[in-house]
Amino acid sequence: MTTLTVFDESGNVQEKLQQDEAITQFLTDQGVLFEQWITLAPEAQDSEAHIFESYRAEIDRICKRGGYQTVDVVSVNEDSPNIAELREKFISEHRHSEDEVRFFVRGEGLFYLHIDNKVVAVHCEAGDLIGVPANTPHWFDMGPEPDFAAIRFFNNPVGWIAHYTGSDIAEQYPYLETA
Numbered sequence: 001m002t003t004l005t006v007f008d009e010s011g012n013v014q015e016k017l018q019q020d021e022a023i024t025q026f027l028t029d030q031g032v033l034f035e036q037w038i039t040l041a042p043e044a045q046d047s048e049a050h051i052f053e054s055y056r057a058e059i060d061r062i063c064k065r066g067g068y069q070t071v072d073v074v075s076v077n078e079d080s081p082n083i084a085e086l087r088e089k090f091i092s093e094h095r096h097s098e099d100e101v102r103f104f105v106r107g108e109g110l111f112y113l114h115i116d117n118k119v120v121a122v123h124c125e126a127g128d129l130i131g132v133p134a135n136t137p138h139w140f141d142m143g144p145e146p147d148f149a150a151i152r153f154f155n156n157p158v159g160w161i162a163h164y165t166g167s168d169i170a171e172q173y174p175y176l177e178t179a
Contacts, residue, residue: 033131068153094162098155107148143176
C-alpha cells in the first residue's frame with residue numbers, strides 16, 4: 001500500500017496518509033507530481049520493449065508535460081551487481097538540476113523529500129509515479145534486497161546526476177525494511 005508519512009526535522013511523525021486521494025493532494029500541494037497508473041500483469045514486466053509498448057501513451061503524456069528527452073527502464077533485483085553500493089549511492093541526501101521522475105512497474109521503493117523544514121516519506125509501489133521537482137533535497141531507499149523495475153524520465157540525455165548535500169539527515173529516518 002502506498003503511504004505518505006510527514007516527519008519534522010527531528011524525526012517525529014507529524015502525519016500519516018494512506019488514502020490515494022489524500023496522498024496525491026498533499027504531494028500536489030508540495031509541487032510534487034504523483035499519479036497512479038494501472039500496472040501490467042507480472043509476466044509482461046520482464047521485457048523492456050513490452051514495458052515501453054504497454055505504457056506508450058502515459059510515457060508520451062509525461063514526456064510532453066515535463067519536456068523529458070530520455071526515457072529508460074531500470075530493473076534491480078538480487079542478481080544485480082553491487083547492490084550495497086547502489087543503495088548507498090541513492091540513500092544519501094542529494095538533489096538534481098532536473099526533475100527525478102519514476103514510475104514503478106513492479107516492486108517498491110521509499111522516497112524521502114526534504115521540504116520546508118519537514119521530511120516527507122513516500123512509500124511507492126507498483127503503479128505509482130512520482131516526480132520530485134528539480135533542486136529538491138531528497139534520497140531514495142530501495143532496501144537491502146531490492147526487487148523493482150521503474151520507468152525513468154530525464155531532461156538531460158546523460159541521465160541521473162546527483163549533487164550531494166553532505167548532510168547526514170537520511171541516517172535519522174527509518175530504512176525501507178523498517179519503515
